[in-house]
Amino acid sequence: MTIAPEEKKALVPDGYVRLTIDGREVDAPKGELLIRTCERLGIIVPRFCDHPLLDPAGACRQCLVEVEMGGRPMPKPQASCTMTVADGMVVKTQHTSPVADKAQQGVMELLLINHPLDCPICDKGGECPLQNQAMAHGRTDSRFVDVKRTFPKPLPISTQVLLDRERCVLCQRCTRFSEQIAGDPFIDLLERGAHQQIGVAQDKPFQSYFSGNTIQICPVGALTSAQYRFRSRPFDLVSTMGVDEHTASGAALRIDTRRGVVLRRLSGNDPEVNEEWIDDKSRFAFRYLTSKGRITRPMVRGADGQLAETSWTEALRVAAEGLLAARAGGIGVLTGGRLTVEDAYAYAKFARVAAGTNDVDFRARPHSDEELDFLASHVVGTGPEHLSYSRLEAAPAVLCVALEPEEEAPVVFLRLRKAALKTAQKVFHLGQWSTPAVLRTAVELGSAEPAARDNLIPAVPGAEAAVLADLPAHVVEALTGGGVILVGERAAEVPGLYSAVAALGARTGAAVGWVPRRAGDRGALDAGAVPNLLPGGRLVTDAAARAEVESAWGLAEGTLPTARGRDTDEILAAAAMGDIAALVVGGLDPNDLADPAAALAGLREIGFLVSLELHTSAVTELADVVLPVAPDAHRSGSYLNWEGRRREFGAALEAGGVLPDCRVLDTLAVEMDVDLFTQTPAAAAGELARLGSGNAAAPAAPALAPSEPLRPGFGQAVLASWRQLIDDASLAIDEPALAGTARPAVVRINAATAERLGLAEGADATVRTERGSITLPVALADLPDGVVWLPGKSGESQVRTVLGAGHGDLVGVTA
Amino acid sequence: MFEFFKGFGVTFSTMFKKVVTEEYPENFPPAAPRYHGRHQLNRHPDGLEKCVGCELCAWACPADAIYVEGGDNTEEARFSPGERFGAIYQINYLRCIGCGLCIEACPTRSLTMTNFYEMADDNRQDLIYTKEQLLAPLLPGMEQPPHPMRLGESEQDYYVQGPTLARANPKTDPVGEQVK
Numbered sequence: 001m002t003i004a005p006e007e008k009k010a011l012v013p014d015g016y017v018r019l020t021i022d023g024r025e026v027d028a029p030k031g032e033l034l035i036r037t038c039e040r041l042g043i044i045v046p047r048f049c050d051h052p053l054l055d056p057a058g059a060c061r062q063c064l065v066e067v068e069m070g071g072r073p074m075p076k077p078q079a080s081c082t083m084t085v086a087d088g089m090v091v092k093t094q095h096t097s098p099v100a101d102k103a104q105q106g107v108m109e110l111l112l113i114n115h116p117l118d119c120p121i122c123d124k125g126g127e128c129p130l131q132n133q134a135m136a137h138g139r140t141d142s143r144f145v146d147v148k149r150t151f152p153k154p155l156p157i158s159t160q161v162l163l164d165r166e167r168c169v170l171c172q173r174c175t176r177f178s179e180q181i182a183g184d185p186f187i188d189l190l191e192r193g194a195h196q197q198i199g200v201a202q203d204k205p206f207q208s209y210f211s212g213n214t215i216q217i218c219p220v221g222a223l224t225s226a227q228y229r230f231r232s233r234p235f236d237l238v239s240t241m242g243v244d245e246h247t248a249s250g251a252a253l254r255i256d257t258r259r260g261v262v263l264r265r266l267s268g269n270d271p272e273v274n275e276e277w278i279d280d281k282s283r284f285a286f287r288y289l290t291s292k293g294r295i296t297r298p299m300v301r302g303a304d305g306q307l308a309e310t311s312w313t314e315a316l317r318v319a320a321e322g323l324l325a326a327r328a329g330g331i332g333v334l335t336g337g338r339l340t341v342e343d344a345y346a347y348a349k350f351a352r353v354a355a356g357t358n359d360v361d362f363r364a365r366p367h368s369d370e371e372l373d374f375l376a377s378h379v380v381g382t383g384p385e386h387l388s389y390s391r392l393e394a395a396p397a398v399l400c401v402a403l404e405p406e407e408e409a410p411v412v413f414l415r416l417r418k419a420a421l422k423t424a425q426k427v428f429h430l431g432q433w434s435t436p437a438v439l440r441t442a443v444e445l446g447s448a449e450p451a452a453r454d455n456l457i458p459a460v461p462g463a464e465a466a467v468l469a470d471l472p473a474h475v476v477e478a479l480t481g482g483g484v485i486l487v488g489e490r491a492a493e494v495p496g497l498y499s500a501v502a503a504l505g506a507r508t509g510a511a512v513g514w515v516p517r518r519a520g521d522r523g524a525l526d527a528g529a530v531p532n533l534l535p536g537g538r539l540v541t542d543a544a545a546r547a548e549v550e551s552a553w554g555l556a557e558g559t560l561p562t563a564r565g566r567d568t569d570e571i572l573a574a575a576a577m578g579d580i581a582a583l584v585v586g587g588l589d590p591n592d593l594a595d596p597a598a599a600l601a602g603l604r605e606i607g608f609l610v611s612l613e614l615h616t617s618a619v620t621e622l623a624d625v626v627l628p629v630a631p632d633a634h635r636s637g638s639y640l641n642w643e644g645r646r647r648e649f650g651a652a653l654e655a656g657g658v659l660p661d662c663r664v665l666d667t668l669a670v671e672m673d674v675d676l677f678t679q680t681p682a683a684a685a686g687e688l689a690r691l692g693s694g695n696a697a698a699p700a701a702p703a704l705a706p707s708e709p710l711r712p713g714f715g716q717a718v719l720a721s722w723r724q725l726i727d728d729a730s731l732a733i734d735e736p737a738l739a740g741t742a743r744p745a746v747v748r749i750n751a752a753t754a755e756r757l758g759l760a761e762g763a764d765a766t767v768r769t770e771r772g773s774i775t776l777p778v779a780l781a782d783l784p785d786g787v788v789w790l791p792g793k794s795g796e797s798q799v800r801t802v803l804g805a806g807h808g809d810l811v812g813v814t815a
Numbered sequence: 816m817f818e819f820f821k822g823f824g825v826t827f828s829t830m831f832k833k834v835v836t837e838e839y840p841e842n843f844p845p846a847a848p849r850y851h852g853r854h855q856l857n858r859h860p861d862g863l864e865k866c867v868g869c870e871l872c873a874w875a876c877p878a879d880a881i882y883v884e885g886g887d888n889t890e891e892a893r894f895s896p897g898e899r900f901g902a903i904y905q906i907n908y909l910r911c912i913g914c915g916l917c918i919e920a921c922p923t924r925s926l927t928m929t930n931f932y933e934m935a936d937d938n939r940q941d942l943i944y945t946k947e948q949l950l951a952p953l954l955p956g957m958e959q960p961p962h963p964m965r966l967g968e969s970e971q972d973y974y975v976q977g978p979t980l981a982r983a984n985p986k987t988d989p990v991g992e993q994v995k
Contacts, residue, residue, distance in 0.1 A: 120869030120922040121885075121899040153898070230885030230899050233870045 012087075019089035022096045034080035034091060035063055043093055046104060046133040048111075048219040049171035050081035053275055054180055058082035060111065060171045062133070064103040066092040077103040094137065101137075108138040114149040115220070116166045124221030127234040130169065149194070157187060157200050159740025160226050160284060161211045165197045168222035174198065174214035181277060183417055183440035184208035198222070207743050209410050209725050212283040213276075216266050226737040227284055228264040232256075240652035241268055243639050244282040245338065245632045246731060248516045249411035250641025251278045255286075255633065255652040262286050262633055262652060273389055273645070279410035280741060281725055287734040289633055293615040296658055299626040307626060312667075319625040320671030322582060322608040323355070329581025329607070331355035332571035335362045335529045336587035337518035338731070339661060340637030341646070342684035344524035346662035347586060348535055349676050351565075353553060354669040358531050358540050358565025359580070362524030364587075365517075366594040366806055367492045367567060372532050373702035374498035378505070379514045380525050380537035381693045383644040387484060387513040393419045397426040397478035399457075399510070401501055402464060403488025406437035407725045408517045409642065412486070416441050426478050430457045430464055432720040432789060433748060433781040460784050461720040462808035465496035465706030468504055476508060483510035489517055490722055493594075493807040495707040502701035515642045517723065523640035527688060531565030538694035540564055545694045552691050569594060572602030582608035585619050586629075586661060589730055591793075591801045597771075610668075612661055615730065627668075630658040637681045710810045712786045717753065719767070719811045720783065721799045723792035745797040746779040748789035749813070754780060758815045768812045771804035788813050850930040851913040854906055856950045857925050859973055860980050861965035862957030864894050864950065865925030868901030872917035872926050880910035881917060892961040897970035901925075904946035908934050923974075 012018045016027045021041055028037040033056060038045050048060040064077035068090035077100050080091070094101040112134060119125040154162040170189070175198065178186030186208050190199040200206055215223045237256040242265070244251040252268025265286055267278040288294075298315030299307040323331060333351040335344060344362060351360035361367075384391075392398065393415050405413035419425035420441045427441035438456045457475065459467040479485065485505055491497040505512040516522060528535035538545030546560045566574060574580045576598065583606050590599035603609060603622045611623035620626045634655050638648040659667075662678040669676045678684035712718055726732065726742035747765045749757070759765045759778045766775045767790060774790060774797050783789060788811065790797045805811055837844055846852060857865045868885030886894070886902030894900040917926055936942050953959060966973055966980055 120871060121867050121897060125869070126874070230868060230887055230902075232884070233874065235874055236870070 017085050017087040017089075019085050019087065019091065021091045022093055028085040030085070032085050034065065034067075034078075034083045034085055034089075037085055038065075038080065038091075038093060043095065045080050045093055046108075046137045047081055048129060048133075048169055049173060051173055051176075051217060053277075054173065054176045056082045057172050057176060060169060061107045062104060062111070064100055064107060065094070066097040066100045068092075104137050105139050108134055109142065109144075111169045112138065112142060113144050114166065115169065116148060116150075118167075121230075122164075122167065122221035123224045123229060124167075124218070125233065128221060129219040151197070154224070155199075156226075157223075158206045158208075158211060160280065160737040161215060162224050162226060162229065163187070163198060163200075164222050164224065165199075167220045168198055169220055170196060170198070171219055173217045173219065174223060177210075177214050177217060178208065180421065181213070181414060181418070182208055182210040184210065184436075186211065187214070207741060209279045209281070209406060209741075210277060210414070211741065212280045213267065213278070217276075225264075225284070227735070231263050232258050237263065240650055242632065242652055243519075243647040243649040244274075244278060244411075245519045245639070246281045246285060246729075247279065247409055247411065247725075248519055248522055248639075248642040249274060249278075249282075249409055250519075250639055250643070250645055250647040251282055251411050252647075253278065253282065257633075257652050260653055260656070262289055272384075273641070273647075274411045275414075277411065277414055279725060280738060281410075281729075281732060284738040285729075285732040285735050286633070288615065288731045289631055291615065291734045293617075293733075295613055295616060295620065295626060295628040296656075298628060299620075301624045307620070307623075315625055315627060316668055316671050319610045319627065319668055322624060323584070323610065323668075324672055326582030326608050327356065330359065330574075330579065331357055331582045331584065332566070332575065332580045333357070333360040333529075334364070334568055334571060334583065334585045334588050335360065335520075335524055336364045336585070336589075337362055337516070337521045337524070338587045339520040339524055339529070340632075340681065341523035341527050341640055341688065342637050342678065342681040343586075343661035343665075344520060344527035344529045345535060345684050345688045346665040346676060346678040347524075347584075348528035349553070349678065350584070350665045350669055351529075352534070352549075352560055353555065353676065354665075354672050354674045355584070356559075356561060358561045358563065359571050359574075360529050360565060361531055361568040361571065362521060362529040363492075363568050364589065365489060365492075365592050367569070368495065368498075369567070370495065370498045370702045370704050371489075371492040372530060372567070373699070374502060375514065375525055375530070376533055376537065376539065377698050377701040378502060378512050379522075379644075380533060381644075381698075386644070387511045388643045388645070389415050391511065392416070392484055392486075392513070393425075394423075395419070395425060395482055395484040395511075396423075397428065397475075397483040399428045399430065399475065399479060399483065399485045399504075401430045401468065401485060401487045402490040402494065402497060403486050403515055404431065404435060404437060404722050405486070405515070406435070406440075407722060408488055409515045410725060412515055412642070413437055413441075426455065428455050428457055428475055428478075430459055430468060432458065432461065432787055433783045456782075458782075458784050460709040460787055461718050462494055462707055462709030464491075464494045465500040465704075466708070468497065468500040469706055471504070479504070479508040479510040481509065483508060485510045485512045486515050487512065488515055489521070490807055496704040497706075499702045499704040500706055503703070506701070513642065519639050519641075522642055522644065523638070526640055526644070531567050534560070534694075535688055536691050536693040537698075539696065539699060542694070542696055545696055548694065549691065552687075569598075572599045575602035575606040576604075578605065578607075580606065582606065582610070584610045584612070585623070586612050587614065587730075588619060590618050591798070593800070594806060595804060596801050597804060612664055615733075617730070627664050628658050629661045629664055630655065634658055635660040635681065638685065709808065712810060715757065715812055715814060716810050717749070717757070717767075717786050717788040717813045719799070719803075719805055719807065719809050720787050720789040721792050721807050724794050727791065727794040728798070729793070742794060743791070745776055745791050745794040747774075747776045747813075748779050748781040748783060749787070750783045750785060751780050753783070753785055753787070754778060757813050759813070760815075763815065766814050767803065768814070769803045769805050769809075772802040774799070774802055846930040846932055848930065850932065851915050851928050852930040852932045853908075853928070853934060853944075854917070854949055855927055855929050856901075856904065856946065857927060858951050858953070858957060859896065859966065859977060860956065862953055862962070863896055863960050863964065863973075864900060865923045866901035866904060867895055867897060867899045867923055867925070868904075869899070869922060871920040871922060875916040875920035876911075877914060877916065878910045878912050880907045880912075881905070882907070890963075893963055894960045895970075896964050896967075896973040901946065904949060906944050906949060908942045908944060909939060 047063040151165040242253040251274035252270040873881040884903040
């Protein structure tokens with residue numbers, strides 16, 4: 001006989017408890033939900049309402065397990081998604097407990113009582129948790145013989161989201177998402193008892209930039225999208241992980257394709273970046289891939305002045321000859337803001353090596369020299385270790401300057417809101433009015449009065465820098481010690497604002513982050529597609545940095561141009577004056593620039609224009625050679641998001657005869673007798689990585705004096721304006737269902753100014769300059785006196801094109 | 816010697832047996848009633864299509880011979896009762912192995928098999944049968960879709976009362992499994 005040695009039990013670590021699940025002992029951190037502990041053990045408890053990123057609700061009751069506490073079994077099975085672990089707890093799931101198994105089967109039977117058997121016509125069929133769990137944990141047949149509850153279906157909640165109330169199991173994931181994550185007045189539970197249903201408010205217009213997420217988390221087919229409705233089944237789809245190309249968030253996407261066509265995009269799960277949420281534009285705007293205006297063949301303008309399709313060889317030869325002839329007269333390179341890092345690097349290298357100039361700029365929007373200095377001193381070369389989503393979430397206070405996070409960087413907005421709710425982070429907005437983003441990042445969520453919130457720091461457009469220099473003491477105090485300042489690209493329109501941001505950062509020790517609107521901006525900066533920087537943040541005026549790049553590129557010493565180049569506006573102005581002989585233009589829309597008329601004049605006057613484009617555009621109409629390039633779905637590459645995090649993606653579809661910009665430029669350069677070595681995105685990325693960043697110290701921050709805002713005269717107002725997320729963007733074409741969820745274009749003005757100007761809420765107001773006028777209905781908001789707000793590019797409101805004015809300019813306002 | 820007669824004996828006796836050779840194609844013998852022949856997409860008694868484009872047949876197909884895309888019925892253009900119809904329906908008879916799993920999978924009994932078996936061609940393209948080729952012919956009393964629902968207010972009426980309506984009007988043969 002042997003005596004078994006007494007088993008030595010390891011001590012329970014601090015902050016942990018020890019419990020038994022299905023006979024297995026496990027240590028779990030205090031406060032962990034039982035269902036998560038089960039997950040870690042590989043025991044899957046069926047559930048519908050439970051979602052790791054939403055607060056527990058215990059709504060569906062599907063996750064019942066048997067629990068024993070202190071030797072006494074609880075009288076009834078408990079919902080494991082709401083119960084936290086406790087020391088000495090003994091849990092039996094459906095695998096070991098007939099009680100739990102029977103309870104789960106009973107709940108499943110109850111949920112299926114009113115659930116229609118319309119799986120064949122349901123979009124969720126084949127990827128439906130209810131379907132799967134009914135197969136795994138349900139009874140084989142139903143005892144229910146009565147008539148099921150029916151509703152008219154489907155109920156359009158918005159043009160994009162359709163609700164089928166029959167299928168709903170009332171798990172409340174969607175309502176909790178809208179309340180806890182997005183904060184939109186979206187959908188809620190209505191009625192009571194057997195009549196309980198999900199619904200929308202009749203009088204409130206439904207507008208949410210995040211509604212697509214509810215479709216993705218719905219565990220049944222109750223919420224479906226108009227776009228994907230009846231289009232395919234999960235087994236038809238091939239999924240590829242992608243990266244959002246619409247915003248600078250770098251959000252992970254799942255791109256589902258069928259037979260060479262993208263059918264839908266879902267949010268990927270990246271806890272470091274977008275968690276599991278993306279905005280609707282990133283989710284739904286992808287039909288630009290198949291739109292009518294797509295260019296797939298190279299085109300050359302013939303003697304008759306018309307563009308005609310031709311071969312790649314011919315088009316590249318014509319382009320190279322034209323550029324070679326123009327090289328003496330100067331070539332400008334405008335890249336547009338939607339490039340991957342690899343493409344931006346190819347443009348940067350093309351400009352330096354093939355065109356021999358620093359006249360290269362990625363900024364297809366209003367910009368300034370101060371911005372260049374700020375980017376060189378504060379942004380280029382920084383990565384997530386400097387400022388990341390998690391650092392942003394952990395910060396005690398955040399100040400958004402000239403940044404409307406929900407419109408310009410929706411995923412950043414979700415993080416800010418999460419932090420505001422969970423950790424009472426103070427999110428201040430230096431802006432003009434209490435936008436939905438301002439209201440929803442306020443800490444005092446209980447208060448219904450926007451006036452009770454103090455997180456808006458109002459500033460007249462143009463006075464932001466002055467306001468920033470003289471911030472209220474409590475804001476400065478909050479920012480001191482771990483605060484974060486986020487500055488948006490609109491800051492370029494306010495002279496002195498970037499300087500003021502840099503100064504405030506230095507004064508408070510707050511981390512400064514730059515959040516551009518477009519996905520390619522940050523990558524283009526680091527790849528050197530700017531007039532003042534070479535790849536890796538090396539200053540063009542720094543001889544040592546130039547020598548480094550020259551040796552890496554195999555150039556003779558002193559080949560690289562030494563002077564700072566011209567920016568987009570200057571290049572186009574030079575083009576109009578004849579100071580530049582040729583332009584190479586990427587995805588640039590002249591209507592996005594500060595003065596579209598001047599930009600178009602430059603494009604018209606230029607001697608030779610090469611355009612690399614996806615779609616026919618204002619630039620291709622004027623171009624001498626049009627070279628088609630591949631959209632993201634057809635190529636691999638990477639973006640740098642606003643954090644500076646590299647976000648790689650692979651091709652979701654086959655190349656389909658189109659080439660990425662870097663390959664096109666490489667071949668074009670070869671025709672010009674220069675080698676770029678950017679044949680593939682991988683080659684370009686490798687070379688950029690080998691270049692690394694320079695060792696030189698960051699240049700000094702800009703120090704411009706704050707500008708004075710313009711004083712509106714009689715019948716005038718100062719214009720505040722920014723782009724809305726869902727508007728007339730070039731990549732949001734062919735998406736009627738998405739366009740229907742856009743916020744309406746209105747003129748916003750405060751009550752006092754409206755009265756002074758003779759405007760009434762709801763009635764039309766006309767905003768005009770000498771160039772043109774925009775007439776839209778008035779909506780009152782808490783803007784400063786004498787300020788009027790218009791969306792940048794929404795429907796009627798094409799501020800830059802029609803008014804020729806922008807943020808901070810004076811406009812006339814009449815009824 | 817005996818072996819010799821034994822061998823020719825087989826030949827000789829076969830001369831008096833019934834011939835199994837089919838005189839095809841002069842003589843067109845019918846297949847067995849449940850022969851797995853060409854598919855057919857059936858119609859409701861008023862001519863609306865039974866197919867809802869659910870793709871269960873494509874899912875069940877072990878040879879990946881079926882391609883389906885669903886579509887949205889609108890008030891202006893209705894092809895089937897309910898919300899959804901099969902907008903694109905193709906069966907590739909180069910791949911089809913005639914197993915009939917698609918028939919078993921069909922939730923609306925839209926897809927059935929006829930006993931028509933003459934499917935041969937000199938090019939691959941023509942052996943991919945499209946929805947127009949597969950749809951059952953319009954019988955008397957049927958109307959070419961798109962048209963509104965004639966047999967009731969909702970698709971429920973079609974499924975619940977469909978058999979009764981079909982029996983009440985014996986001229987129509989909604990399942991139409993036999994091609995005459």
